[in-house]
Amino acid sequence: MTVQPATGGVARRPSSGSLADVIDTILDKGLVIDAYVRVSLVGIELLTIDARIVVASVDTYLRFAEAVNRLDLAETGHQQGLPELVENMTQQVSSRKGKGVVQGALEGAQEKLHDLVGDSDEEEPAAPSGRRRHREDRR
Amino acid sequence: MTSQTAKPRHTAASTNQGCYVYGIVPADVEVEPGTPGVHGPSSEVGLVTHGEIGALVSEVPLDRPLGTPDSLTAHQRLLDEVAAEVPVLPMRFGAVMSSPQAVVQELLTPYHEEFRTALAELEGHAEYVVKGRYVERHLLEEVLEENPEARRLREEIRELPEDAGREARIELGELVNQAVAAKRDADTREIAERLVPLSVLVSPREPSHEQDAVHLALLVADDRRADLERTVDEFARRYRGRVDLWLLGPMAPYDFVVSSKPGDEEWD
The missing domain is CATH 3.30.70 (Alpha-Beta Plaits)
Structure with missing residues (x-):
């Protein structure tokens, strides 16, 4: 498990975290160069990898349903001993957290985030709730 | 131009x-x-x-x-x-x-x-990200326990042959997804309430995984860092076995810088 009781329970990752965390952070956040620069802006091809899972799609539903079914199997044998149970859970956790999952997604879902540095008008209005100007009042 | x-x-x-x-x-x-x-x-x-x-x-x-x-x-x-x-x-x-x-x-x-x-x-400020992921088994057991319709669908699917149950599986999955979204909202609100007083700014991030429990970016003054770490620790202890919780940072303030274009001050 990722929880470390010795340190009070939080697994503190290195500041940048995993690749998935990096992707969450630098692909659609930060200052957009073309909001400032026009003439010397250079368009460069971006091969970006999107390991993010689209929440609330049919795929999501099917994954949840499948997970519920897997849960069934574990339950059919309620006589399953505690050590086994713990082992099962550990396996589930590690397979979910494992590098292989991320890498698989990376290999499978290589996608171009087209024109991230190109036409700003086509930019998706990503998460307005997540946007604040740092100039907002603060105490 | x-x-x-x-x-x-x-x-x-x-x-x-x-x-x-x-x-x-x-x-x-x-x-x-x-x-x-x-x-x-x-x-x-x-x-x-x-x-x-x-x-x-x-x-x-x-x-x-x-x-x-x-x-x-x-x-x-x-x-x-x-x-x-x-x-x-x-x-x-x-x-x-x-x-x-x-x-x-x-x-x-x-x-x-x-x-x-x-x-x-x-x-004197840095960004931190608090990220929580539900522990799958615990999450699904919780949802099934609270949701009779989900239990019923699960039974129904069990009776059906593999390829006949697609509709029911989608229905079940959608139900679970809704329940998880409601939990995510509640848990995020609870954590945010405790972290807002420690932060200069708080910016919720979109969930990037279906089992995300919480995903918050915080701009925190350096002298509140210890308070933040202690508070996140408390939540991690309380949620142990139910949510895996991480604190990322200090990092650059990605979530708190916004380009201001002339005539495009407001994001819509």
């Missing part, structure tokens, strides 16, 4: 090298020689300055696409390392200009005051 705006690619076609821009920093920052950029050790990171501000830059070949895992990681690692020492305005991944001179003339010079002010405001 000029006709070059429409075809920026042509501007630099003659040089074959571009200038990658990582972020804006105070001019007195020292970059350690040999700091690798988005193209590894061959793209050493340097600093170009104007007045009180500077930009972290490195050379990039224009004929190769950007975006390998290594280059993504290099971009963030550099900015986070810098942010641990000085304020920094991070650029979104993939910002390339034609030359270091252009960075000075078109980015640092005209926006000197705006960037300088923003850096001064960020002095």
